Amino acid sequence: MTGHDHIALDEQARAILCGNDRGGYTVPTAGLYPYQWNWDSAFAAWGFAQFDVDRAWTEIETLFAGQWPSGMVPHILFHQPDPGYFPGPDVWGAKRGPIPSSGITQPPVAATFVRDIWEIDRTANAARLEPLLPKLLAWHRWFMEWRNCAFGPIFITHPWEAGRDNCPDWDTAMADIEPVGVGEYTRRDTSHVNPEMRPTKEDYDRYIWLVQRGHRLGWDDEAMAEDAPFRVGDPTMTFTLLRAHRDLLVMCEAFGHDCGELLGWIKILENGAEVLRNPETGLYNGVNITTEQHTGALSNASFLCWYAGLDDARMADALQQSFESCPYPVPSHAVGAADFNPKRYWRGPTWAIMNALIGRGLQDMGRDGDAKRLREATRDVIATHGFAEYFNPMTGEPAGGGTFTWTAAVWLAWASPSAGGQDG
Secondary structure, eight states, X not given: OTTOOHHHHHHHHHHHHHHTBOSXXXXXXXXXXXXXXXXXXXXXXXXXXXXXXXHHHHHHHHHHXXXXXXXXXXXXXXXXXXXXXXXXXXXXXXXXXXXXXXXXXXXXXXXXXXXHHHHHOHHHHHHHHGGGHHHHHHHHHHHHHHXXXXXXXXXXXXXXXXXXXXXXGGHHHHHTOOOTTOOOOOXXXXXXXXXXXXXXXXXXXXXXXXXXXXXXXXTOHXXXXXXXXXXXXXXXXXXXXXXXXXXXXXXXXXXXXXXXXXXXXXXXHHHHHHHTBOTTTSSBOOEEXXXXXXXXXXXXXXXXXXXXXXXXXXXXXXXXHHHHHOSSOOBXXXXXXXXXXXSSTTSSOBOHHHHHHHHHHHHHTTOHHHHHXXXXXXXXXXXXXXXXXXXXXXXXXXXXXXXOHHHHHHIIIIISTTSTTOOO
């Protein structure tokens, strides 16, 4: 990180978190994302925990204040009106929770970051953690009941649910959707960001069609499951939930909870992860549940296996190839793939949040050299190009929104030389 003042960057990252704070919850960035997003918020808590533990707990508590009676934690909580945002609460029509929200969830990274915050001082943090444990368990139970297919992996019912909106893992399942009757609408994202960096209109029509279907069905899990038009077994969901189960198990054991249910879930997802392994390549990718066909896409989510506690030599070889393919790994879609695009959202760009999860997994599994290499590459791209939503893996050019909460959080908690528990 030659030539960069990491102390000044630490201060800038803290200022971004505080500037995006809306009083109890944090928006991803002003303008483009004006509400509380689920996994963004969990990353924000991780970042806040580096300098304000009380504020970190408040972030998580505010997120779970929107939990539905079913246990589901929505992917967006609409705390305050913002009429310019699309699709807003009226389009979602989700009325099952205590706070206006979307009708789908997002990757369950919260338990892992909750454990991180608790571990800062177990005794001091016990009172904040204990009431969250049944809420985390209820959310994990909802996943296992409504997003776990018969043969193991966690599947999504909307591309937004995985957080990787337009990645190639969804292409074949999305192609089977005819977005008839969607009507006219105005997107918010392309008014803030170059459309070349966002999903296409063809993608967006299908996103909105799926939202409209959920609205019609009242976001009832049982009704939604019947003849579901989009179900894809997802590495993001499967690996993050498996890791979250393991972290929740540690916390529940410490508080004397019966952990038999969690142990069973861990076994199911360890088996389910193997279903994600492409028999032709030996690598993890998405699976279209309807056709049971592998997508064939090697994404940054494929490399979350170590984060989930699954070491794998074939994935390690693929990671080395990914490192060599671009100056700023890990790209969200493999460089050289026919549909690789270094600027368009989840079809090529590098994301600091995914790198942090991959890097943590590598370090946990004893692959310290790879973890250090990835951390240093992420440090360099942020230090050189700023706290962007994502980055061009070939040039490091910033893309998407700026002054981004989760990139600032990743800097403070993992990428900065000041981050605790790291070498260098």
